[in-house]
Amino acid sequence: MKLKDGFLIHPDGRETMVVASGPAARVFNGLIRNNATASFIFEQLQHPTTEQAIVDAMAQRYDAPRERIAADVHQMVLRLRDEGFLDE
Numbered sequence: 001m002k003l004k005d006g007f008l009i010h011p012d013g014r015e016t017m018v019v020a021s022g023p024a025a026r027v028f029n030g031l032i033r034n035n036a037t038a039s040f041i042f043e044q045l046q047h048p049t050t051e052q053a054i055v056d057a058m059a060q061r062y063d064a065p066r067e068r069i070a071a072d073v074h075q076m077v078l079r080l081r082d083e084g085f086l087d088e
Contacts, residue, residue: 001077002087003045011039018042027084037062041076045086051077 006024010017016039018032034042040061044054054077055070062069080086 001045001050001081002048003042003080004085004087007042007085009039009042009046015039016042024085037072038076041073045080 004024004027006020006022007028008019008021010019014036016034018034020028020030037058040058041054044057051073054073055066058064058069058073059066077086081088
């Protein structure tokens with residue numbers, strides 16, 4: 001899976017802004033404000049990856065129980081998939 005082309009990610013201090021351009025703007029019109037954790041997931045999704053690979057990367061970066069990380073990543077992937085942000 002990968003974030004669809006056209007989603008632009010812009011760091012802005014402690015949060016990251018995501019906007020859609022081009023074809024992605026047909027899926028989403030607006031602005032997403034991500035905290036550091038969600039930003040990390042969006043960064044991982046800029047290249048083809050798997051949910052498990054994102055969990056592995058987050059487990060190396062964050063001091064949190066792996067089960068919690070996996071549950072949070074799964075919820076975000078489901079939401080991004082439901083909103084049409086992902087290429088499978």
